[in-house]
Amino acid sequence: MNPARTTPLPLPRAGTAVAIATRLRTAIADGIYVDGERLPAERALADAFSCSRTTIRAALRLLCDSNLVSRRAGSGTFVTFSHDAENPDIAEITSPLELIDVRIAVEPHMVRLATVHATMRDLGRIGIALDALESSGEPESFTRQDRIFHQSIADATHNPLMCSFYRRINHVRGHRQWSAMKDKVLTGQAMDSYNHDHRQLFEALAVRDADSAADIVLSHLQTARLHLVST
Amino acid sequence: MNPARTTPLPLPRAGTAVAIATRLRTAIADGIYVDGERLPAERALADAFSCSRTTIRAALRLLCDSNLVSRRAGSGTFVTFSHDAENPDIAEITSPLELIDVRIAVEPHMVRLATVHATMRDLGRIGIALDALESSGEPESFTRQDRIFHQSIADATHNPLMCSFYRRINHVRGHRQWSAMKDKVLTGQAMDSYNHDHRQLFEALAVRDADSAADIVLSHLQTARLHLVST
DNA sequence: GCCAGTTATACCAATAGTGAACCAATACAA
DNA sequence: TTGTATTGGTTCACTATTGGTATAACTGGC
Numbered sequence: 001m002n003p004a005r006t007t008p009l010p011l012p013r014a015g016t017a018v019a020i021a022t023r024l025r026t027a028i029a030d031g032i033y034v035d036g037e038r039l040p041a042e043r044a045l046a047d048a049f050s051c052s053r054t055t056i057r058a059a060l061r062l063l064c065d066s067n068l069v070s071r072r073a074g075s076g077t078f079v080t081f082s083h084d085a086e087n088p089d090i091a092e093i094t095s096p097l098e099l100i101d102v103r104i105a106v107e108p109h110m111v112r113l114a115t116v117h118a119t120m121r122d123l124g125r126i127g128i129a130l131d132a133l134e135s136s137g138e139p140e141s142f143t144r145q146d147r148i149f150h151q152s153i154a155d156a157t158h159n160p161l162m163c164s165f166y167r168r169i170n171h172v173r174g175h176r177q178w179s180a181m182k183d184k185v186l187t188g189q190a191m192d193s194y195n196h197d198h199r200q201l202f203e204a205l206a207v208r209d210a211d212s213a214a215d216i217v218l219s220h221l222q223t224a225r226l227h228l229v230s231t
Numbered sequence: 232m233n234p235a236r237t238t239p240l241p242l243p244r245a246g247t248a249v250a251i252a253t254r255l256r257t258a259i260a261d262g263i264y265v266d267g268e269r270l271p272a273e274r275a276l277a278d279a280f281s282c283s284r285t286t287i288r289a290a291l292r293l294l295c296d297s298n299l300v301s302r303r304a305g306s307g308t309f310v311t312f313s314h315d316a317e318n319p320d321i322a323e324i325t326s327p328l329e330l331i332d333v334r335i336a337v338e339p340h341m342v343r344l345a346t347v348h349a350t351m352r353d354l355g356r357i358g359i360a361l362d363a364l365e366s367s368g369e370p371e372s373f374t375r376q377d378r379i380f381h382q383s384i385a386d387a388t389h390n391p392l393m394c395s396f397y398r399r400i401n402h403v404r405g406h407r408q409w410s411a412m413k414d415k416v417l418t419g420q421a422m423d424s425y426n427h428d429h430r431q432l433f434e435a436l437a438v439r440d441a442d443s444a445a446d447i448v449l450s451h452l453q454t455a456r457l458h459l460v461s462t
Numbered sequence: 463g464c465c466a467g468t469t470a471t472a473c474c475a476a477t478a479g480t481g482a483a484c485c486a487a488t489a490c491a492a
Numbered sequence: 493t494t495g496t497a498t499t500g501g502t503t504c505a506c507t508a509t510t511g512g513t514a515t516a517a518c519t520g521g522c
Binding site: 247248282283284285286289303304305306307 | 467468469470474475476477478
């Protein structure tokens with residue numbers, strides 16, 4: 001018996017620094033960290049990733065070399081996700097109402113696809129994102145975790161076109177033009193209400209109830225749209 | 232003991248090192264180990280394959296000689312195999328079924344938005360596109376006019392995010408991977424049927440009947456999806 | 463016996479990562 | 493304006509891991 005034929009391939013181990021750089025890079029690409037936003041401090045990142053600050057610095061060095069972030073001593077590390085000046089960022093020419101209209105178009109069927117295609121592993125990821133979302137008290141971290149939560153649902157469709165669409169939606173959602181609105185809209189009560197919807201949605205996903213999941217998302221977005229046009 | 236093994240194979244038995252090299256080579260070609268990624272350490276591979284490190288080194292030497300991996304002392308063994316698609320076009324990794332799932336998600340609500348936001352000028356443009364579409368007999372020009380027709384509806388929403396989404400959908404639809412399918416699917420009868428749906432859709436848009444327009448699009452796409460999965 | 467392939471072991475040099483300390487630039491509040 | 497806290501920038505010695513190399517012994521087929 002030849003061991004080379006039967007042995008399962010061992011998983012690759014990426015270097016810690018490059019692995020962290022990759023994770024941060026995709027987070028920026030997904031709009032989880034938005035253009036101009038400050039990343040957590042090196043020491044905080046080292047704590048979050050359970051590694052030394054030196055490793056975090058090596059990872060950030062990679063991002064800095066590819067001009068994804070810029071750093072200033074005493075100030076922090078900032079995302080510099082610059083778009084072409086001629087090709088204006090889609091996020092800058094999309095209004096909140098236009099965004100929510102697109103979300104109403106996309107998300108109900110998206111969660112339907114997610115209920116059909118999500119693996120247990122996907123559901124685990126979504127659950128983790130939901131837990132993090134529910135335990136984040138400030139509007140700042142809430143919106144970030146909210147984007148992670150929804151993106152993980154989009155990824156659960158395993159439809160590359162859908163994933164790329166939702167990445168773009170998240171990019172628009174994360175644009176700084178709404179950072180002012182955020183603190184006004186996201187009261188504690190509003191976040192509680194959102195979390196209720198999120199939990200319901202997750203449970204519908206978990207039991208593969210596509211109709212309920214789609215209904216929850218649709219009513220969630222339609223009330224958000226009403227709030228937008230009535231204020 | 233397997234009786235099939237008692238008679239020696241005509242080909243000389245490959246040594247363990249060659250077998251492992253082959254296994255790793257196909258793993259890299261299959262994308263199990265991705266470009267730029269680090270392979271497990273030699274000692275880990277030796278452990279996984281239950282062979283000595285010398286054998287693993289012999290196998291890696293083969294891969295290194297064929298420029299599939301590069302190695303750095305103290306760092307590791309890294310895959311250097313550009314799949315020739317470092318930035319894979321979204322059109323190339325999207326299947327027909329995945330595309331139609333996204334269209335089912337987007338288009339019904341898109342035509343709703345179009346019925347609400349379309350100006351008379353938009354309707355004129357859509358009408359012109361429809362006329363050109365109906366008078367195009369070959370599959371080649373039909374698909375081009377079909378994209379123009381649908382894009383003009385997307386533009387009629389006056390929602391920049393929606394327009395950009397549909398541009399991407401059209402980009403995927405226009406990819407060369409479908410061109411083979413086109414001539415087979417687009418019989419004269421099929422084009423007539425499509426044109427009937429298009430004309431109905433246009434009339435629903437013209438009288439601002441959002442429900443009918445959405446229904447027409449949805450049933451149109453769902454029958455297309457059925458044809459896709461049943462053939 | 464010969465020989466190629468494999469095993470087992472030991473050691474080396476290169477590299478990544480750790481943990482700590484300290485400096486300099488910045489932000490913010492008293 | 494002045495402290496004070498926080499941030500990135502730098503350096504250090506140390507440890508763990510990695511590929512590189514060499515050597516001796518074992519194995520099975522010729």
